[in-house]
Every structure is written in C-alpha cells, then in structure tokens.
Amino acid sequence: MKFKTQFQALVATLALTGSALYAQTVEVKDAWVRSTVQGQKATGAFMKLSAKDGAKLVGGASPVAGAVEVHEMKMEGDVMKMRAVPALDLPAGKTVELKSGGYHVMLLDLKTTLKKDSTVPLTLLFKDGKGVESKVDLQVPVSTTAPGGHGAGMAEHGHGMKH
Numbered sequence: 001m002k003f004k005t006q007f008q009a010l011v012a013t014l015a016l017t018g019s020a021l022y023a024q025t026v027e028v029k030d031a032w033v034r035s036t037v038q039g040q041k042a043t044g045a046f047m048k049l050s051a052k053d054g055a056k057l058v059g060g061a062s063p064v065a066g067a068v069e070v071h072e073m074k075m076e077g078d079v080m081k082m083r084a085v086p087a088l089d090l091p092a093g094k095t096v097e098l099k100s101g102g103y104h105v106m107l108l109d110l111k112t113t114l115k116k117d118s119t120v121p122l123t124l125l126f127k128d129g130k131g132v133e134s135k136v137d138l139q140v141p142v143s144t145t146a147p148g149g150h151g152a153g154m155a156e157h158g159h160g161m162k163h
C-alpha cells in the first residue's frame with residue numbers, strides 16, 4: 001500500500017497549504033468534519049466540491065463510521081429536517097458547497113469520539129456523466145467550526161463589560 005500512503009501524505013500537504021486537490025475530475029476543497037462529544041453517534045462533514053465535467057456525489061466510507069451518507073437539510077414548516085439523498089448533483093464547472101444547514105456528508109454509527117484537531121480518513125464516491133465511479137481519499141481535519149470562517153468573534157469580547 002505504498003502508493004496509498006504517499007497519496008494520503010500528498011493530500012495532507014495540500015490540505016495544510018490550502019491548495020486544491022485534483023483527483024479524477026472532482027476537486028475537493030476546505031473539507032472538515034464537526035467534532036463530537038463522547039457517546040455521539042453521528043456528525044457531518046462539509047466541503048466544497050467542483051467537477052470540471054460534471055459528476056454526482058453518490059456516497060462515501062470511513063473507518064470511523066459504520067455508514068456514510070449524503071444528506072440534505074431543509075426547513076419543513078419551521079422545523080429543520082435532514083434526510084439521505086441518493087446523489088448530489090455537481091454541475092460542470094460549478095462549485096457546490098456542502099455546509100451546515102444544507103447538503104452534507106453524514107457519518108453515522110461513529111465508532112469513536114472525533115476530537116478537534118485530529119483527522120478522519122474519508123473516502124468519497126463519485127459517478128461521472130457516464131456512470132463511471134471514482135473515489136477520492138481524504139484525510140479530513142476535525143474542527144468545531146468551519147476553518148477560515150468568521151468564527152470565534154474574539155474581538156467582540158468585552159464589549160458588554162461594565163466597570
């Protein structure tokens with residue numbers, strides 16, 4: 001499995017430098033998995049996908065999860081609901097963002113707690129326009145919030161303080 005090791009090392013390097021990964025025809029960017037607390041059985045993985053010639057995300061696999069599904073989150077009335085979808089369409093040349101409150105990759109039946117700052121191996125399965133399957137192997141960082149987002153808002157701290 002020498003090739004695989006080298007490939008994963010390459011993915012890790014690319015992830016660190018924030019560069020894009022080109023594998024087959026689907027590019028995966030800014031992937032992250034939401035950390036879990038002990039006993040939590042499911043979590044979401046988020047990323048940006050773009051397929052030069054169009055493709056579909058049809059599923060995935062991870063050694064830390066019993067099942068990996070493509071999910072959609074939607075408001076039904078005033079209730080946020082999520083459900084598994086058989087495929088997520090990636091139109092040619094468009095970036096599709098999997099994010100909180102929208103599409104995501106769901107990791108179910110978690111076998112371990114996913115700690116912040118660790119990484120999770122995740123394989124994504126795609127189908128191109130002709131139905132040909134391809135896989136992308138990732139090492140996805142675990143985080144509490146989207147990396148690079150306007151997250152913490154630390155600068156706002158103290159505004160409410162009264163002396």
Ligand SMILES: [Cu+2]
Pocket residue numbers: 044071072082083104105106
């Ligand atoms: Cu879900």
